[in-house]
Amino acid sequence: MSDTHNAPVIAADGTPLKARLARALFRRKLDAFLLVSPLLVFLLVFFLAPIGWFLSKGFHDDLFSTEMPNTSAVLADWDGTTEPTEAHYAALVTDLVETRKTRTIGKVATRVNRELSGSRSLFTSTARKAAKMEAPFKDALIKTKKDWGEIAVWQAMKAASRTFTIGYYANALDRRQLADGSVVAQPEERRIHVKLLIRTLEISFQVTLYCLLLGYPIAYLLATLPNRTSNLLMILVLLPFWTSILVRTTAWIAMLQSQGVLNDVFVFLGVTPDEARFSLIYNKLGTLIAMTHILLPFMVLPLYSVMKGIPPSYVRAAKSLGATNWTAFWRVYAPQTVPGIGAGAILVFIVAIGYYITPALVGGQDGQMISNFIDFHMRRSLNWNLAAALGTVLLLVVLTLYWVYDRVVGIDNMKLG
Amino acid sequence: MTSGPNVDAFVEFERVQKSYDGESLVVKDLNLSIGKGEFLTMLGPSGSGKTTCLMMLAGFETATHGEIRLNGRGINNIPPHKRGIGMVFQNYALFPHMSVNENLAFPLQVRGLSKSETESKVKRALDMVQMGAFGNRRPAQLSGGQQQRIAVARALVFDPELVLMDEPLGALDKQLREQMQYEIKHIHENLGVTVVYVTHDQSEALTMSDRIAVFNDGVIQQLADPETLYERPDNSFCAQFIGENNKLGGKVIAIDGDTATVEFDDGATCKALACNCEGVGERSLLSIRPERVKIESSQTPDSVSARVLELIYLGDHIRCRMDVHGHNGFIVKVPNSAGHAQMNVGETVNLTWEREDCRALDVI
Numbered sequence: 001m002s003d004t005h006n007a008p009v010i011a012a013d014g015t016p017l018k019a020r021l022a023r024a025l026f027r028r029k030l031d032a033f034l035l036v037s038p039l040l041v042f043l044l045v046f047f048l049a050p051i052g053w054f055l056s057k058g059f060h061d062d063l064f065s066t067e068m069p070n071t072s073a074v075l076a077d078w079d080g081t082t083e084p085t086e087a088h089y090a091a092l093v094t095d096l097v098e099t100r101k102t103r104t105i106g107k108v109a110t111r112v113n114r115e116l117s118g119s120r121s122l123f124t125s126t127a128r129k130a131a132k133m134e135a136p137f138k139d140a141l142i143k144t145k146k147d148w149g150e151i152a153v154w155q156a157m158k159a160a161s162r163t164f165t166i167g168y169y170a171n172a173l174d175r176r177q178l179a180d181g182s183v184v185a186q187p188e189e190r191r192i193h194v195k196l197l198i199r200t201l202e203i204s205f206q207v208t209l210y211c212l213l214l215g216y217p218i219a220y221l222l223a224t225l226p227n228r229t230s231n232l233l234m235i236l237v238l239l240p241f242w243t244s245i246l247v248r249t250t251a252w253i254a255m256l257q258s259q260g261v262l263n264d265v266f267v268f269l270g271v272t273p274d275e276a277r278f279s280l281i282y283n284k285l286g287t288l289i290a291m292t293h294i295l296l297p298f299m300v301l302p303l304y305s306v307m308k309g310i311p312p313s314y315v316r317a318a319k320s321l322g323a324t325n326w327t328a329f330w331r332v333y334a335p336q337t338v339p340g341i342g343a344g345a346i347l348v349f350i351v352a353i354g355y356y357i358t359p360a361l362v363g364g365q366d367g368q369m370i371s372n373f374i375d376f377h378m379r380r381s382l383n384w385n386l387a388a389a390l391g392t393v394l395l396l397v398v399l400t401l402y403w404v405y406d407r408v409v410g411i412d413n414m415k416l417g
Numbered sequence: 418m419t420s421g422p423n424v425d426a427f428v429e430f431e432r433v434q435k436s437y438d439g440e441s442l443v444v445k446d447l448n449l450s451i452g453k454g455e456f457l458t459m460l461g462p463s464g465s466g467k468t469t470c471l472m473m474l475a476g477f478e479t480a481t482h483g484e485i486r487l488n489g490r491g492i493n494n495i496p497p498h499k500r501g502i503g504m505v506f507q508n509y510a511l512f513p514h515m516s517v518n519e520n521l522a523f524p525l526q527v528r529g530l531s532k533s534e535t536e537s538k539v540k541r542a543l544d545m546v547q548m549g550a551f552g553n554r555r556p557a558q559l560s561g562g563q564q565q566r567i568a569v570a571r572a573l574v575f576d577p578e579l580v581l582m583d584e585p586l587g588a589l590d591k592q593l594r595e596q597m598q599y600e601i602k603h604i605h606e607n608l609g610v611t612v613v614y615v616t617h618d619q620s621e622a623l624t625m626s627d628r629i630a631v632f633n634d635g636v637i638q639q640l641a642d643p644e645t646l647y648e649r650p651d652n653s654f655c656a657q658f659i660g661e662n663n664k665l666g667g668k669v670i671a672i673d674g675d676t677a678t679v680e681f682d683d684g685a686t687c688k689a690l691a692c693n694c695e696g697v698g699e700r701s702l703l704s705i706r707p708e709r710v711k712i713e714s715s716q717t718p719d720s721v722s723a724r725v726l727e728l729i730y731l732g733d734h735i736r737c738r739m740d741v742h743g744h745n746g747f748i749v750k751v752p753n754s755a756g757h758a759q760m761n762v763g764e765t766v767n768l769t770w771e772r773e774d775c776r777a778l779d780v781i
Contacts, residue, residue: 316477317510319497321524322575328498331523335514 055395058168058388063111064160067104068095072161075154080179084154089137096123096130114383115167116156122147155179168389193373193390197397200370203287203359204352210292211299211348212341218296219303219340223310234304241297249361252290256280256362282364290358295351299344306340342409346402353398370394426450426486427611428474428579433483435469435635443469445635447483451613453578456605458614458622461632462658470632471581471615476500487579498527503572503580503610507587509564511556517543517567518552524575542574543567545604562593569601573608582614586621598624619659623647631655647706652693653778656704663710663747665703669694669777677777679703681742687721689775701777707736707748709774712760713767720767723747725760741768 009017065072070091078088099105109123122145133140141148158179159167167177174191175183185191218237222230240248255261263277272278280286310333318328356371363372370390377387405411428451435444444466451457459467472478473485476497484491492500511520521542525535543549546566556564565585572580582601586594602625605612616622622629623643631638631646631654639651650656653664667679670686677691679701687703694701713720726745727738734750737760741747749768751757760766 311508311510313506313508313510314512316475316497317504317506318512318523319477320475320500320502320504320581321571322498322501322527323523324498324527327527332512336512 054384055388055392057385058172058392059164059166061111061160061165061168061385062163063107064157065163067099067102067108068092068157068161071095071157075158075161078154078158080155080158081151083151084138086136086138088154089141089148090135093130093133093137093141096127100127100130110382112153112156112160114386115159116152119147119153119156122153168385169393171386172389172393193370193393196368196370196373197393199284199366199368200353200394201397203284203291203367203369204349204355206288207291207295207352208299208345208349210288211296212345214292215296215299215303215344216337216341219300219307222300222304223307224312237297237300240293245294245357246361248294249290249358252286252293252362253281256286256289257282281362282367284363284367286362286364287359287367287369290362291352291355294358295348298347298351302343302347303337303340306337306343310336338409342405346405349401350398354394425452427453427455427488428613429484429486430470430474431484431486433470433473433480433485435466435473435478436481442481443635444473447635447637449630449637449640451611454609454611456602456612456614456625456627458616458626458629459632460616460619460622460629460658462617465632466635467615467630467632468583471583471613474613475502475504475581501575501577501579503575503577505568505572505580505582505585507584509556509568509585511564511567511571513556516553516555517548517559520556520567521571521574524571528575538574542570545573546570546600561589562597565589565597566600569604573604573610577610579611579613582612584616585614586616586618594621595624601625623659631658633658649692650704650776650778653702653704653781656776656778657781661707661748663705663707663741663744665705665742665744665747666780667701667703667742669697669699669701672697676772677701679777683742685721685742687775688719688772689777690773692776693779694777695779700780702780704776704778705770705774707750709770710749711769712749712751713769716767717769720769722765723749723768725762725764725766728760728762739766739768 011017011020013020071088074088074091078084096105099108105124105127109120112123113120126141126144126148129144133144147153155178159165159177165177166183170177170183171186172193174186174194176186177183218233222233222237224230225233253260257263258277258279260281262280263272266272266278267274280289314332314336315328318332319325323331353369354371355369356375359367359369360372360375363369371394374387374390374394377383377390402411428449430447430449433444433447434442436442447466447470449470459470461467469478473480474487476492476495480493485493487500487502511517512523515523518539521539522535525538530538539552540549543552546569548563548566548570551559551563551567556567559567565588568585572582585601586597589597598621601612605625614622614625623646626643628640628642629646630640633654639646639655641649641651646655647660650659656662657664665679665681665687667681667687669677669691670680671678672691672694675691677689677694678686679689680686689701689703716722721741723739723741725737726740729736729738732753734752735757737749737751738745739747739749751760
């Protein structure tokens with residue numbers, strides 16, 4: 001016996017068996033890899049690479065250092081507190097002339113403006129005159145605009161000149177990075193992102209909770225009714241699921257708006273006078289109602305599939321052992337649906353936390369979520385770096401919650417069907 | 418069959434009917450009394466109404482008509498959890514999210530027993546099924562036979578006077594099933610509880626029961642102890658369903674006392690015990706157990722000639738398939754004893770049997 005363990009086993013053709021096996025397995029692995037490679041390439045090129053590139057914008061910003069190379073070079077050595085010297089001003093003028101020629105001054109001005117609001121016109125107007133300036137440049141610049149003497153402008157440029165920056169993440173968390181590299185809290189009136197993130201989490205938790213409360217009885221009904229009836233009811237669950245989100249959301253607008261169906265009914269029934277109709281939409285309530293409705297199938301389907309797998313004999317056994325209906329449900333049935341609750345809750349929550357269209361349409365002011373802000377920075381303010389930072393923060397929050405969920409409930413406990 | 422109020426009855430079905438769809442009856446006019454401490458088996462093919470009867474007794478189905486009494490008290494309107502009946506389910510229905518101990522403690526907890534009392538009862542029940550060491554396991558960590566024992570222990574832990582078992586051994590392999598049959602039988606004998614047991618396995622029913630109710634088509638075909646049921650089946654269904662049976666179809670040409678003379682289609686006649694035949698001129702099925710047929714070396718007045726069609730060697734006996742009066746599925750079991758008759762396929766032999774072993778029954 002021991003001989004066979006020590007000496008390498010030889011295959012029929014004389015080569016070692018291990019090598020033969022590895023060759024045989026390699027071919028199968030290669031086949032498998034070739035089969036998935038089209039999808040892999042597609043995902044890499046059109047999904048992972050763009051996302052990775054975009055997310056890198058959250059901490060990588062080389063606009064200022066590329067467009068203003070001379071200024072960036074001198075600013076790198078500057079300590080950020082002493083008075084800028086003639087060398088600084090000279091480098092700035094050289095770069096302003098160059099950026100005016102290449103028509104990139106607008107971009108540069110926008111970039112610095114993010115660090116110091118109101119400084120945009122300072123750059124664009126000075127650049128127009130920079131070509132005619134003569135040494136000493138310090139006096140010439142301050143003569144044109146006396147703001148150039150302000151140290152804050154130079155600090156803003158130093159902050160903008162960092163290629164790798166945590167400034168955007170600081171901003172996403174309502175903080176800002178000063179010229180000396182330290183991070184401080186934003187002034188009170190500019191703190192919006194953390195509040196927004198908390199509201200996003202709150203709305204997602206609430207939507208998840210309402211979906212569970214509404215979905216559990218439906219799933220139970222679907223799982224216990226005879227097949228013919230439950231199939232019919234299942235279509236009622238799935239039909240909205242197959243309908244466009246836009247259609248469903250706008251349907252809620254028709255239902256909930258102040259001149260909408262629901263308010264008309266309330267007025268007709270005398271619940272509220274005509275002049276004081278309820279505001280059911282264009283606020284947080286509207287977001288909650290519409291999102292709960294839209295995400296309900298994500299809760300019902302996993303719950304249903306788990307409940308369908310629980311044989312009725314468990315509850316019968318509990319009753320035969322002396323348990324009342326309530327005890328049998330609570331101690332025997334409900335614990336066995338936990339995997340479904342877990343799966344449904346995490347599905348609804350994760351879809352909800354990144355929800356965009358519905359809050360945009362029915363959310364009004366206080367029903368907006370973090371995705372709406374990301375969209376704002378993508379399309380309106382064109383601050384893609386901040387959008388990337390906000391997106392990364394959202395991603396990290398989701399991953400953290402997922403980790404907590406795994407620790408508390410256990411991800412193996414989840415059952416999708 | 419017993420009918421009408423019975424003083425000794427512990428469980429009583431009186432004129433019970435059950436229909437699910439309002440068109441056909443699954444259980445037709447069931448009357449059955451079960452004595453205290455009795456082991457009664459409901460035996461029948463699937464769809465014969467036996468499980469429905471059990472579910473009505475447990476309270477999970479309501480009787481469409483009639484009354485079910487437990488200990489003299491009508492239980493039609495008592496919900497299952499107040500009936501105090503232990504039940505063992507087909508797939509055990511052990512709660513998967515609870516340990517064995519928790520499963521057994523469940524019926525005691527819902528009855529509000531104290532913690533120490535619960536613990537001692539759980540321990541006693543586990544010891545009864547020799548599973549004392551497994552209290553902290555989850556049901557999924559147990560083998561089928563072990564789960565079966567826990568299910569039995571759980572049904573008994575709260576000392577019910579009546580225990581229902583719905584094909585509890587169906588999921589076990591043959592060897593384990595036979596072992597569990599004896600164990601359940603012994604537990605029943607030791608505790609003296611009343612057991613109503615549902616199965617479609619006739620050998621299981623014969624092994625365990627005091628009495629067997631054979632169900633078919635929603636009606637009890639025969640209610641008797643195992644010996645009577647096997648030896649003296651009341652009708653062809655019971656004769657076919659319990660044990661192996663040879664059936665020979667023919668026409669009754671004379672009845673003299675308890676002896677019926679039956680003429681086969683080929684003109685030959687045979688005497689049989691008249692049990693359940695309609696009368697002279699009607700058709701009847703003769704039922705003869707294979708082990709009661711003897712092979713004679715020479716022809717006698719009562720012997721029947723048969724042609725050997727097939728011989729199967731089974732170790733302890735030899736199964737012969739023969740052609741008797743045009744019925745080519747006639748089986749004879751020849752014990753593999755010293756000096757047993759030697760036969761060859763194609764050969765013609767003489768068969769005899771006692772008149773009492775050949776029962777003239779109804780035609781199905």
